[in-house]
Amino acid sequence: MSEKRVIHIVDDEDAIRRSASFMLKTSGFAVTTHASGVAFLKEAKGLEPGCVLLDVRMPEMDGLAVQAAMSERGLAYPVIVLTGHGDVSVAVRAMKNGAVDFIEKPFEKSVLLEAIERGFEQLGANEGRVARAADASTILAGLTARELDVFKGMVQGLPNKSIAYELGISPRTVEVHRANLMVKLKVKNLSEALRIAFAAGLDDTAS
Numbered sequence: 001m002s003e004k005r006v007i008h009i010v011d012d013e014d015a016i017r018r019s020a021s022f023m024l025k026t027s028g029f030a031v032t033t034h035a036s037g038v039a040f041l042k043e044a045k046g047l048e049p050g051c052v053l054l055d056v057r058m059p060e061m062d063g064l065a066v067q068a069a070m071s072e073r074g075l076a077y078p079v080i081v082l083t084g085h086g087d088v089s090v091a092v093r094a095m096k097n098g099a100v101d102f103i104e105k106p107f108e109k110s111v112l113l114e115a116i117e118r119g120f121e122q123l124g125a126n127e128g129r130v131a132r133a134a135d136a137s138t139i140l141a142g143l144t145a146r147e148l149d150v151f152k153g154m155v156q157g158l159p160n161k162s163i164a165y166e167l168g169i170s171p172r173t174v175e176v177h178r179a180n181l182m183v184k185l186k187v188k189n190l191s192e193a194l195r196i197a198f199a200a201g202l203d204d205t206a207s
Helices: 014-026 037-046 063-072 088-096 109-140 145-155 160-167 171-185 190-199
Strands: 006-010 030-034 051-055 079-083 101-104
Touching: 006 014, 006 037, 014 030, 014 109, 030 037, 037 063, 051 063, 051 109, 063 079, 063 088, 079 088, 079 109, 088 101, 101 109, 109 190, 145 160, 145 171, 145 190, 160 171, 171 190
Parallel strands: 006 030, 006 051, 051 079, 079 101
Antiparallel strands: none
16 A cells, blocks of 8 residues: 555535644645535546545435445445434444444544544555455466366366366366466465455356
């Protein structure tokens, strides 16, 4: 993860955006502010990964709708929900949908910073998964189309004879492809090969 730690504040209240932004910048964070969920989503793809401080009650799109849209777009940024009095039940729904924490306004600096630390721990884990997936996908790109077909059969747990039947080739040819792909993947056994397959999401397409 990059050393610069970025916070995206999404809140329709100007006073909240200004005060939280000042507090976080003086604590060493890089900060972007967005006056609505719609504005944030328009810019989200071009923003650096970071934690999102997301207000629950906003015009046009509320926090839950923004959170759902982030998920749909593959924006796996940790979300910390900001709530006003009486919004706790909504915040709990947000947490069920994957938010790191919720904080009631007005919030204390120490409480906010603790939640942000948990958010960056989650972001680090997310980036690790993305990096592993990218690495695995790069490795799989070195396989021929037929080797990939054989590998998909292996991921499904099929024996060589079944893979051969599915592909219309001989079991001996499957053995050759299997040996070649193991060399290309630089793995010694099936479990190591499967870790690469799962990291690349090959099990999702091997149906």
